[in-house]
Amino acid sequence: MRYLLRLSIGVLVVGAIINAPADAQAPPPPADPSATGAQLFASTCGFCHQNGGRAPGRGPKLAGTERPDEFIVNRIRLGKEGAMPAYGRAFSDAQIRSLVAYIRSLKDDSQ
Numbered sequence: 001m002r003y004l005l006r007l008s009i010g011v012l013v014v015g016a017i018i019n020a021p022a023d024a025q026a027p028p029p030p031a032d033p034s035a036t037g038a039q040l041f042a043s044t045c046g047f048c049h050q051n052g053g054r055a056p057g058r059g060p061k062l063a064g065t066e067r068p069d070e071f072i073v074n075r076i077r078l079g080k081e082g083a084m085p086a087y088g089r090a091f092s093d094a095q096i097r098s099l100v101a102y103i104r105s106l107k108d109d110s111q
C-alpha cells in the first residue's frame, strides 16, 4: 500500500514537471479587439512582465528596451520556445502595434 502511494506521488510529480513548459505554450485566449495596448498588456502580458512591463518577473523588464520595433513585433507574434507564448493568432497587426506603442511609452525609471 505504502509503495503504491509513493508510486502515485512519483507519477504526479513527474507529470507536473512534464506539464510545466506546456503551460508557457498554451494558446492564449482571443483578445478583445477594442482593448488598448495598455489593457492588452495588463490582461495578457503582465503575468510574466511584471508591473506593466516595468520590472522583470518570469519575463524580462520591457521598459526602456533598445530592441527595434521589428524585434518586438516578431517576439509577440512568434513567442519563444519554452519561454513565451506566441500571440500571432490571438492578436491582429493593429493590436500588436498598440502593444509596441505601449511598451515604448513605458518610462525606464525603476533602475
Ligand code: HEC
Binding pocket: 024, 041, 044, 045, 046, 047, 048, 049, 058, 059, 060, 062, 065, 067, 071, 072, 075, 076, 080, 083, 084, 085, 087, 099
Ligand atoms: C508565460 C510568460 C510570458 C508571457 C505571458 C509573455 N511573455 Fe514576453 N517574454 C517572456 C520571457 C521568458 C521572455 C524572455 C525570452 C528570452 O529568453 O529571450 C520574454 C521576452 C519578451 C520580449 C523581448 C524582450 C527582450 O528585450 O529580449 C518582449 C518584447 C516581450 N516578451 C513582450 C511580451 C508581450 C507584449 C506579451 C503579451 C502579448 C508577452 N511578452 C507575454 C515571458 C512571457
